[in-house]
Amino acid sequence: MSRFRHLISIDDLSKDDIEHILKKTDDFLEAAMGRERPRILEGRILVNLFFEPSTRTRMSFESAMKRLGGEVINLGSVEASSVAKGESLADTVRVVSGYGDCIVIRHYREGSARFASMVSEVPVINAGDGAGQHPTQTLLDLYTIRKEVGLRGLKIALVGDLKYSRTVHSLIKALTHFKAEILLVSPEALRLPEELRENGRFAECSLDYAVENADVLYVTRIQKERFPDEDEYRKVAGSYRITARMVRDSDVLIMHPLPRVDEIAYDVDSLPNAIYFRQAFYGVPVRMAILSEVML
Amino acid sequence: MNVLTISKIRDGTVIDHIPSGKALEVLKILGIKRGSRERVSMAMNVESQKMGRKDIVKVEGKFISEEELNRISLIAPEATINIIENFEIKRKFRVSIPESVEKLLRCPNMSCISNDNKEPATPIFRIEKTDNQVVAVCVYCGKKVYEIEEYLV
Ligand SMILES: [Zn+2]
Numbered sequence: 001m002s003r004f005r006h007l008i009s010i011d012d013l014s015k016d017d018i019e020h021i022l023k024k025t026d027d028f029l030e031a032a033m034g035r036e037r038p039r040i041l042e043g044r045i046l047v048n049l050f051f052e053p054s055t056r057t058r059m060s061f062e063s064a065m066k067r068l069g070g071e072v073i074n075l076g077s078v079e080a081s082s083v084a085k086g087e088s089l090a091d092t093v094r095v096v097s098g099y100g101d102c103i104v105i106r107h108y109r110e111g112s113a114r115f116a117s118m119v120s121e122v123p124v125i126n127a128g129d130g131a132g133q134h135p136t137q138t139l140l141d142l143y144t145i146r147k148e149v150g151l152r153g154l155k156i157a158l159v160g161d162l163k164y165s166r167t168v169h170s171l172i173k174a175l176t177h178f179k180a181e182i183l184l185v186s187p188e189a190l191r192l193p194e195e196l197r198e199n200g201r202f203a204e205c206s207l208d209y210a211v212e213n214a215d216v217l218y219v220t221r222i223q224k225e226r227f228p229d230e231d232e233y234r235k236v237a238g239s240y241r242i243t244a245r246m247v248r249d250s251d252v253l254i255m256h257p258l259p260r261v262d263e264i265a266y267d268v269d270s271l272p273n274a275i276y277f278r279q280a281f282y283g284v285p286v287r288m289a290i291l292s293e294v295m296l
Numbered sequence: 297m298n299v300l301t302i303s304k305i306r307d308g309t310v311i312d313h314i315p316s317g318k319a320l321e322v323l324k325i326l327g328i329k330r331g332s333r334e335r336v337s338m339a340m341n342v343e344s345q346k347m348g349r350k351d352i353v354k355v356e357g358k359f360i361s362e363e364e365l366n367r368i369s370l371i372a373p374e375a376t377i378n379i380i381e382n383f384e385i386k387r388k389f390r391v392s393i394p395e396s397v398e399k400l401l402r403c404p405n406m407s408c409i410s411n412d413n414k415e416p417a418t419p420i421f422r423i424e425k426t427d428n429q430v431v432a433v434c435v436y437c438g439k440k441v442y443e444i445e446e447y448l449v
Contacts, residue, residue: 009438088414111409111436115417130407132437 039069064287157210319351
């Protein structure tokens with residue numbers, strides 16, 4: 001019996017639901033690496049509806065579905081589809097929900113995934129709705145933390161753009177379930193908004209302090225568009241850049257939702273601190289757990 | 297005692313204890329506008345023991361469902377309703393806050409799917425009540441609306 005039919009927002013999940021998915025993910029680790037072949041979704045079809053490009057997320061869902069023996073069909077390029085002819089999202093969703101057993105949707109409008117779930121005949125998974133939600137990213141972040149350091153008694157530092165980053169905001173909401181201690185490391189202009197600090201233990205600190213004291217550094221990109229001029233951006237972004245020299249002597253683990261630009265230097269990759277590629281890999285077993293949850 | 301408050305109506309609805317200045321919004325919520333056929337009378341800035349000043353609205357010739365009346369609570373949480381039949385008060389009750397409202401508010405978030413004219417995404421808001429404030433939350437994008445009057449459709 002599924003705990004939820006659709007996955008639209010991390011806020012829809014209780015702590016218990018989250019733990020259930022994380023635990024279930026453990027069971028799919030071997031299969032995600034190709035060492036086991038549970039064909040539990042054999043004969044089922046996943047419909048990928050990506051209205052804006054996000055190759056990584058799409059491929060990760062495809063890999064998860066195929067590892068479980070299922071098939072995947074894609075919307076293809078938006079320009080060539082009926083969407084270009086002005087078809088509404090509602091009609092597209094109604095039609096393609098007859099083509100498969102589950103829809104994964106990424107769309108530029110906020111609330112689009114919720115709307116899709118209201119008109120779809122089959123389960124809908126949100127793979128990002130504009131500046132809104134991206135719950136499978138949050139779940140894979142949580143899984144990475146749980147797997148690598150554990151969620152209990154966690155001290156995590158969030159680094160970079162804490163004002164606009166949707167990934168950070170969703171992660172914070174989810175982490176409050178686990179009573180994590182959250183360190184905030186950001187430029188003044190990109191501080192975490194007050195309304196997101198309601199239920200949790202937060203403290204602002206320097207990057208050096210975070211490296212010394214946190215279990216995990218969760219690094220996000222600082223975008224050029226957030227600054228009035230290029231010089232200012234370079235100066236600020238440079239001071240939040242992670243290098244091997246900074247973290248070599250620390251046990252802190254480094255996460256990043258990827259893709260990165262230059263906020264983590266390449267010389268960090270070979271250190272045991274760097275777990276961002278494993279984090280990206282965990283996207284596959286997490287999505288296997290979610291796909292099987294909504295379809296079985 | 298206030299003699300102004302009730303000039304008698306035969307059949308209709310009297311909405312009392314509206315915060316002063318909000319009577320027009322109440323009519324808007326009820327869908328009563330220019331060109332409507334109902335007979336409407338209003339008293340604004342009437343003295344009230346409970347509220348200091350209040351507005352009162354009376355509507356004749358239109359049946360208003362309890363569900364519609366409860367929408368008034370979004371801007372007038374203290375409002376009381378008197379249903380009048382044949383000059384008598386048939387029923388009296390206080391409005392209660394609905395769990396959700398449809399097609400009443402529009403989402404302030406222009407990126408929200410409910411603001412895409414192409415889509416049949418009916419604006420729906422979940423109503424939440426904190427200590428002394430009513431908040432409408434867009435079911436699609438999660439945007440919270442505190443200034444409800446500004447977003448009446
Ligand atoms: Zn909205």
